[in-house]
Amino acid sequence: MSFIINILSTPAILVGLISLFGLILQKKPVEDVVKGTVKTIVGFLVLTAGSSFLQTGSLNDFGVIFNYAFNMQGVVPNNEAIVSLGLADFASDTAYIMCIGMIANIVLARFSRLHYIFLTGHHTLYMSAMLAIILNVGNLTGPMLWISGGLILGLIMVISPALCQPTMEKITGTDELGFGHFGGFGYWFSAQIGKLFKDKSKSTENVNFPQRISFLRDTTVAIGLTMTIFFVVVTFVAVVVRDGMSDPTISAFFKGETQTHWIVWAITKGLSFAGGVYIILSGVRLIIGEIVPAFRGIAEKIVPNAKPAIDCPVVFPYAPNAVLMGFLVSFLGGIVGLFVLGGINKALIPVALILPGVIPHFFCGATAGVFANAEGGLKGCLVGSFLHGLLITFLPAICMPVMGSLNFANCTFSDADFSITGIILGNIAQFVKGGGLFAVCVVLFLLPIIYNVIMPKKKEA
Numbered sequence: 001m002s003f004i005i006n007i008l009s010t011p012a013i014l015v016g017l018i019s020l021f022g023l024i025l026q027k028k029p030v031e032d033v034v035k036g037t038v039k040t041i042v043g044f045l046v047l048t049a050g051s052s053f054l055q056t057g058s059l060n061d062f063g064v065i066f067n068y069a070f071n072m073q074g075v076v077p078n079n080e081a082i083v084s085l086g087l088a089d090f091a092s093d094t095a096y097i098m099c100i101g102m103i104a105n106i107v108l109a110r111f112s113r114l115h116y117i118f119l120t121g122h123h124t125l126y127m128s129a130m131l132a133i134i135l136n137v138g139n140l141t142g143p144m145l146w147i148s149g150g151l152i153l154g155l156i157m158v159i160s161p162a163l164c165q166p167t168m169e170k171i172t173g174t175d176e177l178g179f180g181h182f183g184g185f186g187y188w189f190s191a192q193i194g195k196l197f198k199d200k201s202k203s204t205e206n207v208n209f210p211q212r213i214s215f216l217r218d219t220t221v222a223i224g225l226t227m228t229i230f231f232v233v234v235t236f237v238a239v240v241v242r243d244g245m246s247d248p249t250i251s252a253f254f255k256g257e258t259q260t261h262w263i264v265w266a267i268t269k270g271l272s273f274a275g276g277v278y279i280i281l282s283g284v285r286l287i288i289g290e291i292v293p294a295f296r297g298i299a300e301k302i303v304p305n306a307k308p309a310i311d312c313p314v315v316f317p318y319a320p321n322a323v324l325m326g327f328l329v330s331f332l333g334g335i336v337g338l339f340v341l342g343g344i345n346k347a348l349i350p351v352a353l354i355l356p357g358v359i360p361h362f363f364c365g366a367t368a369g370v371f372a373n374a375e376g377g378l379k380g381c382l383v384g385s386f387l388h389g390l391l392i393t394f395l396p397a398i399c400m401p402v403m404g405s406l407n408f409a410n411c412t413f414s415d416a417d418f419s420i421t422g423i424i425l426g427n428i429a430q431f432v433k434g435g436g437l438f439a440v441c442v443v444l445f446l447l448p449i450i451y452n453v454i455m456p457k458k459k460e461a
Contacts, residue, residue, distance in 0.1 A: 012044035012048060015310075018294070021298065047279075050276050057269070065250065066234050066358070075355065077357050078357065079418065105158060109303045118180045120182075131421075135425075147442075154445065156182070160309075161180055161309040164187050164188055179314070186388050188371075189368075190371050190387065201378045221274075223320075224271045236266075281313075325373075331362075333385070336389070341394075369385040372385060392415070396412045
């Protein structure tokens with residue numbers, strides 16, 4: 001079982017197998033099958049390497065420095081942290097839910113009108129762990145727990161891409177690619193905000209730079225310079241203003257085999273951020289070039305009109321300026337949201353203070369920026385990303401009591417779909433127990449299939 005879970009939770013292998021299967025179904029020559037499969041796996045490994053390099057090389061460090069510089073205290077939403085706690089007690093349940101959920105995803109893609117195959121393996125694992133925890137509180141165990149969790153997982157795996165698809169088609173210019181990331185509600189929300197500015201502003205990618213700063217049109221240069229400035233300013237406040245060298249956590253950043261000056265460290269980290277984004281974009285381009293043609297085999301033979309739903313960096317190459325703007329403005333929204341929560345905590349009711357996590361605000365905020373830009377241009381991007389930053393601050397705060405009631409105090413999920421699922425299903429599980437909860441999960445799963453059967457389909461022109 002552990003071997004199967006490792007495969008299903010490793011995006012590179014999972015998507016490589018999908019590519020292999022699709023090419024074989026199309027009866028491609030052996031050389032094309034090998035080339036397509038290997039390039040798909042390599043593309044995902046490049047993307048994963050870029051994401052890992054970005055997180056460990058810049059994002060985590062920026063978050064620590066920022067929180068110290070401005071003396072922020074609270075809870076940082078982190079999917080990996082809460083999942084690691086959940087897996088300690090629910091590892092086998094998570095494994096079964098994940099396997100059943102992927103089968104349920106294919107069933108819904110085949111027999112409903114939501115033709116999406118969710119291919120983001122690590123998010124599938126995270127959602128499986130959360131469902132195992134929540135449904136266990138509803139007195140479900142064994143096969144009833146696994147089936148209930150798997151059905152709900154399969155349902156979320158088609159609903160989230162479906163929410164994003166109208167804007168996804170505008171971003172990519174094709175209906176052959178879906179979006180598979182459990183921040184889907186947040187991206188849909190930012191796109192709806194963007195629509196308020198439709199035809200009122202030009203795209204972020206059409207911003208006219210003066211000739212002297214035309215180099216900012218180069219994504220790598222623009223991101224590198226912007227993040228270097230941010231790192232230098234924040235590190236200056238942490239080290240010089242707040243005497244961070246006296247703090248063991250902060251001083252450890254500058255101590256290695258040789259002492260590194262904080263300015264040199266900040267410049268290096270800022271440019272490393274740009275390097276991580278460059279690696280991610282390279283991997284995405286490689287994946288798109290292989291997975292879409294390979295997936296046609298599955299669409300033709302098993303699930304008609306199936307669309308591969310791929311992780312959030314898949315949209316980054318389509319609007320690089322929106323990626324940077326979305327991240328920065330979403331992060332600003334997170335800071336504003338923190339102060340709003342602080343005011344509510346003091347004046348109204350006790351609430352958790354949610355610190356702006358750099359990782360969710362980069363990956364989710366950048367994606368929200370791309371979605372809002374596709375619907376409302378530059379103005380839509382700025383407003384949509386800011387409100388998205390508020391959204392992924394307030395949702396985890398609302399979800400915190402649910403996590404606390406499940407004995408997961410002081411930690412919560414970061415992305416929108418996790419929080420919404422936790423809030424809704426977590427509250428249902430506290431009131432509907434055992435067989436009743438199982439029946440609710442089965443009915444929810446069947447609704448899209450029933451709708452497809454009884455509702456007339458639109459006639460194609």
